[in-house]
Amino acid sequence: MGDFPKIEDSTATCPLCGGGDGVRIHPGNAAPPSPEGLRITDAHYGTVGPLFRCPACDFRFTPMKGSRLDDLYAEMEDPEYERTRPQRLLQAAKTLETLRPWKTSGRLLDIGAGSGILVEAAVQAGYQAEGIDPSAWLCQQAARRGWRVHAGVLPHPEVVGPFDVVVLMDVLEHVADPLALLDQAAALLPPGGVGLILTPDVRSLAARLLGFRWWHYRLAHVGYFSRANLALALGRAGLEPLLWRRPGWYFPADYLFKRVMGYLPPPIRQESPALLRRFTVPLNLGDSLLCLFRKPPARA
Numbered sequence: 001m002g003d004f005p006k007i008e009d010s011t012a013t014c015p016l017c018g019g020g021d022g023v024r025i026h027p028g029n030a031a032p033p034s035p036e037g038l039r040i041t042d043a044h045y046g047t048v049g050p051l052f053r054c055p056a057c058d059f060r061f062t063p064m065k066g067s068r069l070d071d072l073y074a075e076m077e078d079p080e081y082e083r084t085r086p087q088r089l090l091q092a093a094k095t096l097e098t099l100r101p102w103k104t105s106g107r108l109l110d111i112g113a114g115s116g117i118l119v120e121a122a123v124q125a126g127y128q129a130e131g132i133d134p135s136a137w138l139c140q141q142a143a144r145r146g147w148r149v150h151a152g153v154l155p156h157p158e159v160v161g162p163f164d165v166v167v168l169m170d171v172l173e174h175v176a177d178p179l180a181l182l183d184q185a186a187a188l189l190p191p192g193g194v195g196l197i198l199t200p201d202v203r204s205l206a207a208r209l210l211g212f213r214w215w216h217y218r219l220a221h222v223g224y225f226s227r228a229n230l231a232l233a234l235g236r237a238g239l240e241p242l243l244w245r246r247p248g249w250y251f252p253a254d255y256l257f258k259r260v261m262g263y264l265p266p267p268i269r270q271e272s273p274a275l276l277r278r279f280t281v282p283l284n285l286g287d288s289l290l291c292l293f294r295k296p297p298a299r300a
């Protein structure tokens with residue numbers, strides 16, 4: 001089990017800017033994190049640990065420093081994630097298109113690579129790709145398909161830079177110390193190297209309309225970014241944003257159906273019709289951020 005801060009703590013230090021005391025905005029309604037609760041496909045929206053908001057940079061976070069979050073991810077298994085592989089592969093290929101004007105080949109590292117879906121898409125697109133992920137089970141799924149995903153976290157003895165490209169897709173919101181992870185990513189890039197980040201946008205319209213019922217408010221997410229404080233974090237890691245996008249997603253129709261049902265009261269929820277399994281639905285709710293960044297080229 002991981003641990004949350006004591007419920008009576010009403011302030012916490014911001015892990016992003018370190019400035020100011022974060023003010024508690026939600027007491028937390030989740031059981032302490034467990035491998036099951038951290039699944040990528042977990043659908044308990046609105047179930048969070050104690051949440052704090054930094055008055056200086058607006059970062060929202062559950063303080064997890066010193067927790068065993070990495071150990072919990074090491075034990076996580078997520079069979080439903082594998083079932084949505086075709087849609088996630090499409091998503092990864094689309095995401096990599098953003099890189100094309102900057103890098104069309106070279107060494108690519110996917111940080112938080114899961115079962116190697118983006119690694120697969122990157123190899124197909126012509127990169128020499130590998131990944132790293134804390135979940136032993138997800139790494140096994142990758143190996144079974146012939147993709148190279150190292151088990152563990154950075155720094156890792158088998159993950160040796162420099163890489164021309166690093167990718168952090170849906171990972172920054174899961175870590176206790178996002179700044180440390182950005183520093184690690186920056187250290188693996190040569191000057192002029194580029195990277196991609198995808199993360200939910202807590203300042204998006206959907207997030208503001210839904211409040212704590214927003215689908216990205218969940219136990220596994222312990223940090224919530226806005227464009228402004230993500231830019232701030234990148235700057236602190238010596239990285240510079242090059243462009244910002246609002247990416248869309250691809251879902252199996254039945255997956256989406258089940259998630260929408262989660263918003264309805266239990267008595268009127270319906271089972272997903274089997275037919276829906278066959279369809280893929282593109283969806284852009286405009287509530288995610290994609291940032292392409294680079295490590296500035298060395299000055300002469």
Ligand SMILES: [Zn+2]
Binds near residue numbers: 016057
């Ligand atoms: Zn802050």
